[in-house]
Amino acid sequence: MKNHSLLSLTLAVLGILCPCLSRLSPRVSFPMGSPGRHLTRFTSHDVSNTTTLLLSEGGDMLYVGARDAVLALDVSHKDAIILKNKLDWSPSDKDLEQCSMKGKKMADCPNFIRVLQFLNTSHIYACGTFAFSPRCTYVNSEMLTMSIKSDEGRGRCPYDPYQRNTAVIVDGELYTGTVADYRGNRPVISRHLSEGRRVDLKLDDTLGWLEDPTFISSSFIPDEEKIYFFFSEVGREYDFIDKFIVSRVSQICTSDVGGQRTLQRRWTTFAKAQLLCQADNELPYNVIQDVDTLPPAEGAPADDTLFYGIFTSQWSVNSGRSAVCSFSLNDIKSVFSGNYKVLNRDTLQWSTRVQEKVANPGECGLHNASDNALRFVKENFLADDSVRPIGRSLTMVSVEHNYSHLAVQRVSAANNRDYTVLFLLTESGYLHKAVLLQSGTHIIEEVQVFEQPQPIKSLRLSIPKGMIYVGTSEGVVRVPAANCSFYWTCAQCVLARDPFCGWDPANRACVKASNTQTSLGQDIDKGNVEEACNHVTLTHRARFGPNKLPTGELVSVSLNEVVRLQCPAASQLSQQLWERPNSRLSSDLYLQLQDGSLSFVATPATLGHYICLSTENGYQQTMAIYHVKQKTSPMAQTPTSHTWPQTYPIPTTQAVARPKPGLHTSVGTWPERQETRQAETLPTLSSRDTQVITRQLGRNLTMRQKEAEFQDKELLQLARGPCYLKELVAVSVLLVLCLSLLITMLLYVIRQRCHSRTAPQAGTPTRNSDRRTPVEQEALRGNQFLSKQNGQTPHSGQVSGLSCNGALTGSNGHLPNTPI
Template identity: 80%
Template sequence: MENHSLLSFIVALLGFLSPSLTKLTPRISFHLGSSGRHLTHFSSHDVSNTTMLLLSQDGDMLYVGARDAVLALDVSHKDAIILRSKLDWSPSDKDLEQCSMKGKRMADCPNFIRVLHFLNNSYIYACGTFAFSPRCTYINSETLEMSIKPDEGRGRCPYDPYQRNTAIIVDGELYTGTVADYRGNRPVISRHLGRRVDLKLDDTLGWLEDPTFISSSFIAEQEKIYFFFSEVGKEYDFIDKFIVSRVSQVCMSDIGGQRTLQRRWTTFAKAQLLCQADNELPYNVIQDIDSLPPAEGAPADDTLFYGIFTSQWSVNSGRSAVCSFRLSDIKTVFSGNYKVLNRDTLQWSTRVQEKVANPGECGLHNASDNALRFVKENFLADESVRSVGKSLSMVSTEHNYTHLTVQRVQAANNRGYTVLFLLTESGYLHKTVLLQSGAHIIEEIQVFERPQPIKSLKLSIPKSVIYVGTSEGVVRVPTANCSFYWTCAQCVLARDPFCGWDPVHRACVEASDTQTNLGQDIDGGHVEGICNSVSVIHRARFGPNKLPAGELVSVSLNEVVRLQCPAVSRLSLQLWERPNSRLSSDLYLNLEDGSLSFVATPATLGHYLCLSTENGYQQIMAIYHVKQRNNAMAQTPISYIQPQTQPIPTTQIAASPGLHTYVRTFSKRPGARQGETEPTLSSRDTQVTTRQMGRNMTLWTEKSRQNETDFQNGESLLLARGPCYLKELVVVSILLGLCFSFLMTTCLYIIKQRCRSRTAPQPGTPTRDPDRRTPVEQEALRGSQFLSNCNGQAPHSGQASGLVCNRILAGYKGHLPNTPI
């Protein structure tokens, strides 16, 4: 109980000391089916659970392990994934019946492929659950046919399709981490298929404690296989079921001991992976891990392992952290001291004792029995493997990451950047670059809509694509999407190591070794120095009597106006400005979506500009001119061109001090030849063409200079001579208050008189007057007459009714027909 109380205090203290986390927001979001992100899908009505992915060396063929089948998909075409061949491998009716008799659901009894690896250049080795009776076989990679009859797969493949496992083939030998019994109570790390003797872990000491296997990796320089998993940490006796993440190793040259540890690993050792930041609780449950080879010319010790971790602590609930571990640190921990296991109590201690042998060292199969007994009892490293820099690479408080793959990308400045592709539980793929200032999520792509219980990622660096295997099919996602960024500013602000701005072709292109003059700023994302453009200067873009053209919005006084401002990215901030005027919070309302709402009055008529600010760079997104509607314009409403679906090249928006900005664009006439454009004219010879660029960017056209001069002079005259209704508004408000007080007093007096007349004795029977009305009916009649006055009928009380009608119109909340939504 004392230990439990101490742990609770520590958890509460560390939770209090944990620093606030910065919210990581993807810059661009692409929903499923979005035209801005091209994805290629493969699915078939008779194929499901396509989650085991194996890519050929040239990247043109993708082998998929599914339910009751193995598929060969041709992925050499850019816009299609073609099914070349299919191997049906399903249990018989008798096998399914036996599976059902074991108490298993029929939905779990098919053959789910869980091991799929190249054995050599000609054959694939595959294993499946096969109705809770694992089977393995050899498959010809060309014809996709079985070469021999399937044999037993116990110890190589799990029984349960939902049981996680890992497998890797090196030099024709299969190294696996899985369970070796039907109930899943015997976890094993074993070697099969080789010319050397098959090996597994010793069963007597509990070398593994209810593990969940995640991944395995081969390090050629060391001739070692590393396994990553999570298990119950028995060395922590202050709490039950405390989960820890582990890395373990075995040597490929191990053949077991001669008398002690016969047919057992003599080189097995394990250590804790500690993903923890200062003054925070550790993220102790590993979800996925991937290796990043060292840079060209760097030693193998610089190999990094990036993993996703979650926490069993309620303080960190709902968070996902990414940590990296260096191979040199793992080697240092394994070459250090080891904990001692008491055989009788199965308790670990850290007492210092004489080292008879070095656990985890290769070549111990020739050691003495005394040395082998020492490594049999001392296989848990005393120290933990800390993450690089003893910090987190990134942490998300909003997304639960389940899978990841990592790639090193060389940018135009010849610097290498680490890019993570993280798959969320909700079905989004996050493309993230790790910077010194922190993680930056370049974009998120929705790859599936409904939750998928089992998923997998496969990265093809030569083809620059990622394959996502789900329960419903396979999705191919290009790693780069440079053509989406249509201006130099957007290309630089993306901070994507894959993309750079080509000043010659004026396009955002994929970075390569041959292009060194591309515009990039991955670390800072500063536009001015790269694009040779000047940011919009606050309050200095309008000269005297020079107002830019924009979309004409005709309104009536006292109507509610809402002006839309398209967002460039989710990291941009939308701001509104007026020439030579301040947007008071008493008159204007800035909405959450970036739009501006206000009531049309003589003081709020005029020009409005929407500015997008991101990373210190400003650009104009929309220009509006709000003008009072006259009778002629009311009869002839301004027409608008519907948004186009095909992208049209545009001019980058930039402004310099003392100049006002014009943005020119034309809509393409239906049936016109390529390159032929036709301007669209509205009423009064004013161009108000609008179009949607497909990237949430709206651009507005320029008027003719003669119309612009007349329009500006009229607008200046309207602003200079416009009447002020402040005094009239005060008088009307006072009159309305007096009228309302008088009306309420009269009603109360009439009701009081009626109550007295009912209780007083009457001299005779009253006669019924068909025209008599009760005070309530009289009041309702007055209300009907009042509404008639508002609809254009003659008022009964002079100007009073007209003032009230205007007050009602001032509260009108309807949308305007010419207001962008």
């Protein structure tokens, strides 16, 4: 428990110390179906799970190991992959029934071809899982027919189609790394098809030479007469961590025939070491995913052979998802010639101590050694030191991609320098092409090869034909390694920094580079357009002069409209910059969105010319020019200060500039348009660097992104001046309170006056009646007498004017017949 706690603390601390990595973004992206990247596909309704690919020496024929079939595909045609022959090789109904009785799913019981190797010039050796009962056979490579009946394939091919394996044929003998039992508990590295005095060999598994391995790849080095196997397994030397995964490289000699008494029919030259893909102060990327071999350059020694591998981490605290490390054959040989760990037979614990070497483990020719020497190499097969990457650093780290397969190629550029190009397949379905530079890794492009993540894939590179083949669950996809014709200007060709491509000034085209063409414009290391294109007339940008206004797209708008001007990106590594003549783009009036577009409200101050510049690696080029002009229609709106009703959308004018055909594939984010209108177009730039084709969107086109809509409304409000909404609300509340108080006081005064003028009831003497003079009383009685003569009986309910609480008043508001 103490060791586990210490390990957890160490992992946490190292996770905090891991430096933040910058994202490696592909310069150009080609989504599925992009016209800028031509792909060729082979699919068939009865072909699936193309898990094994084998290329002929010339690259004209591709042999595919699929489910229940072996295919021969003619790939010599430019625009098509043609099925030449097909060998059906499926289990019988009885085999499928037995597989099901073993408790296996019927989907896993077909024959999945997992071994496909050239035996000689006329035959291929093929092995398949065959309903969890592996079988192998010889196939005629020309007719694609079985030469003899299939035989047992145990130890040559896995039982389970999901188990990884590796195989290589050298001088007619098959060397494999797989499992030798139905349950997958007996991993083996073995040799088969031996003849004459040579015998088939396998590992001695009494001491656990392999610990639950996952085989990845194998490579034969002719000058060394050795085969190197790459795999991951549980590192038993790290006993304080339960199932700590480590990556390994192991070796065996092809001349090995086993010992005479000790290690009979067993390897005497087996040795293994740890591959450590780790940067300083970081946890290692300890799980190997794929390995490819890069042979030495012409004339270089075999020790310059490099192995490039993809590694992932067992822990989530690492800075990236995948890492690429490169190892040299010279470093691997140095580790195998050093000291070895000692295994305690009683405790099965590994230890490191200096001991007398009875023999050199991994050395070829030990089959004639003494029994004492063979016992020593049998117990000491784990190298003490680890193989570290070249330069003690990672070749590249991907923060956002999980790489699963890779292929590596050395490319000679126009300057006769060699560059290493990696083709990396992501689990999300993209193929990345990257070039390794002294300044770091540059991802030239990414190509989407399939839409949905595929569970089973394979990757093969045909260097003679310049093609990459990807095997998926649905079929085979062919991708050209070079795509020079996509770059239509010298600047774009140089900025791509693709060793395959260079600018031909005579033909004014980006062409595939070769050693015979030395005048090509190319700069792989720096991507300097000025130097590489010094023989080409460049139009860097269309500047605004005092008496010069460039032409461009005319955008007719109404005042107070929200205008959005689009600027196509030259690449995903470029940055867009907007300019106006003799004017600064204030942040109070303009918003530059993340996609590079410019948004503002059409006012007299914002009308005029706009130019969008793309900047990449110090080079600027014009991508779009607009002239925003007010409509001349008499129905054009005038500037107003009121706000737009929320029930109506804000009028919007959106102008979109299109690049030359094919450029949209480099961005992959062009918006779909539902409603368009024609716009008056001014002549575009004559320079090939700055030519754009544009059109204007409809006036009532709504914003497709909520963020952009919010920013446009905010910009409209800012353009109309400061907002006094809070002050208006406060004044309104005070006005309502004042009016309410005034009305209340008026009602109170009226009510008081009405009370003061209330008439007394008949027959009821009041204080006021007592105070009347005799003349007033006599006049009052006279009025009552006249009323009786007219036939009217006065009562308290009749009024000749306004009645207030039953009082009688005249039309002038006073009591009847009362002198004013």
